Amino acid sequence: MIRLFKLIATLEGISAIALFFIAMPLKYIWDNPVLIRPVGMAHGVLFTIYIAFAIMLKTEHKWDWKKFIIICLASIPPFGTFYIEYKYFRNTAAS
Template sequence: MNIKTLRLVGILEGISFLLLLFIAMPMKYMMGNPILVKYVGMGHGVLFILFLAVLFTVCEKQKWPLKMFLMGLVASILPFAPFLFDKKLKSLEQAPAQA
């Protein structure tokens, strides 16, 4: 696993979270149609677990401090934060290429 994989999974997890919060949940509670919550929620759950597994693996491989893992963990539970974390990952991904 590499930073590029982590970024991809993180973006997908972030998108799935926004879909759950801003499309599926309103459809359930405002329109009485819970079907999207079932599928989007399951997809988000799988992506969330995958993100944490990939994050842990990449942190170990890159020998990043615990702080980096915790930043990713917090980013994965706050709306829009995965995209900010991705910005940080992008800078780390490009850093070795510039050296």
Template sequence: MQKSAIGLLRRIGIIEGISYLILLFIAMPLKYFADFPILVQIFGMAHGILFVSFCLMLLIVWFRHRWSFMRVLWAFIASLLPFGTFLLDIRLRKE
């Protein structure tokens, strides 16, 4: 059961990372350069829900697996950076 928590964190992280990239590199440019803001509303909401889900799952993994504070902090910072959750996934996959 403990491995499934990390697996779920990885899956949420990948989906959250994809939504972040779509928001940054597709929706935002379309909003500002093509006056097409609806995608920011859609992907912004989706990304927000996924980000909160990622943070909650990170807390669950922290307590179940007794991760150090620095490891949790690194994972959280990775979720704030473009491509960060993909790097986190690579690191977690090695375990």
């Protein structure tokens, strides 16, 4: 389950970067909103899945509340999920 969470975290991070650094500049700088809906939808779905998996893993692995809150909050800024993967899951066996 950790391996799947790491994949979701990576995809969520990529979708956040695509939304903030590609789709939003296209809309607000070049007045071209074509990517906002698909990229925003993908990011929203991946964000929801990321949080759901964090909740499941908190229960399964008995994370303390501090770790859980940090992992959840890291999904908000771009690159946050990459930091979490590195800090908490780099040495985790694929299970």
